[in-house]
Amino acid sequence: MNQETKFMLKRLAFYAFIFTVVAWIVIPIIISTLYGFALPKDYYDPKKVIPTSFTIKYVKTLLFTLGALDGIKNSVIVALITIAISFAFGIPAGYAVAKFIFPGKDTIKLSIVALRMFPIPVMAIPLVILYIKLNLIDTLLGVALAHTAMALPFVVLITSSIFAGVSTELEEAGMVFGLTRLGSFFRITLPLALPGLAAAAMFTFVMSWNEVFVASILTLSHRTLPAQILSIMAGASGGAAPDYYKFAAAFIMILPAITFIFFARKYLVTMWGITLK
């Protein structure tokens, strides 16, 4: 075997590997989507690996009869409140970490990184008792407050890396020309950081949209979408939902998340990477 064929074979093996990996990720998504729209006779036909006749009946039933539409509404409200609160608290903190030098900064950064991993979802169990006292149980605000606790460390980390990317010179130039520090933040830094902040908002949205444990524990009638799906599909009351509803549910849940991350994918590394500017 000469050098050239060896090289070609290596390339071929490499692309075969990449193709396998991509197929491994993509096929389950495609299959569950197809099955979500398939007629039951196709799904239960052992000879039909890929269904050929489709219906939107089950997605419709899920949305309008089984309460998924209300779940979507609730999920969006919870996610928007979560974004509002976590940005109100997170942006100042992220700005401080990015632009100031002060004693104890490393400790604070480290604790924020550590809090990102603390099992806040599970801490919702004891939170129930407080929520009952405060009449926050089974309210969307209550869920959003808990989601904020989960999202806040991420928001601080992302915003701090975004603000670190905005040059301080511009801000100083603004101050030389008569802006106050606050004015130069709102007139110069914030507009420049806007695309990054939009990405951070999308991440926060997806995090809240996907969260199921807190939402299932803290609500009963005002369920978010994942909590609603979970109570239909699993658990003591409804484990027997027909299979095709499960696939329709998966489709409804993943569509917005995948769309959002497509736009915000540049910031994935900031969110999960180990660098912390």
Place this chain on the structure above:
Amino acid sequence: MKVKSSYIPYLLILPAFAYLLFFVGYPLVQALYTAFTQNGQFSLATVRKTFADPYFWEALKYTIALAGVIVPTQVGLALILALAVNRAFKGKDLTIYVLTIPLTISDVAAGLIWYSMLSPSGFLNKLLLKIGLINQPIYFFGYQYRHMEFLAIVLAELWRATSIVFVIILAGLQMISNEYLEAAEVFGADYWTRLRKIVIPLLKPSIQSALIIRTLFAMQIFGIVWILAGRDIPILAGEGFYRLTELKEYDVASIYALVIAGLSLLLGALYIKFMKAEYLEVRR
């Protein structure tokens, strides 16, 4: 130039910090109180009750077993993927995007998606039947197939959460300066030598970071198990959830929350100790 100032940064950080402190501190205190008192008196009755329940030990066992199988496999898999992708080739951006898609998919959705692959009428069974590799479906679900349910959870988790590890390791790989690798190449080191002597050692912080993130999240595993196996395979978060929502046993549920928090703190502390030793090594 960064700005030096006395109190402004603290003032800016304080609200976020106080918020987090409250949402970590309050539940911890409340959980301790609920778990260890009865009618206002200190009591170990709830602890005894929880420990006498075989489900508790099963849940502990399965949570650790799942983490033990899933997390090392994910790190190995992600390492291979990151090394493969970290070079110039046609379709690189698309491949990386596809590999990060599962990052956006919730545990509940991932469970449902893998149910479509593995159910008796699912894709995998029908495919294998069609090409004649099997004569009857492989059953993954149901109490009598618990070991297969375990496998299904592992498959779904590998699919869903390898992305996080992949992104972390890829970020670490991209920070490794090419000069080291070129220098090694000049001195005649082949690919495997470079990998073993340069890339892996420099990648250690990323690998450890990924390991700890995945391990700690694995302690809270819930949605995927709840969808695919229900209580056939008990897990800590699932038992806590069941005790609270179905039986309204706030005290027992609090113990489950405390056990998960305790496990996380323990693993986190071990990790920080581990990391520090690693940093010293690098500095030397």
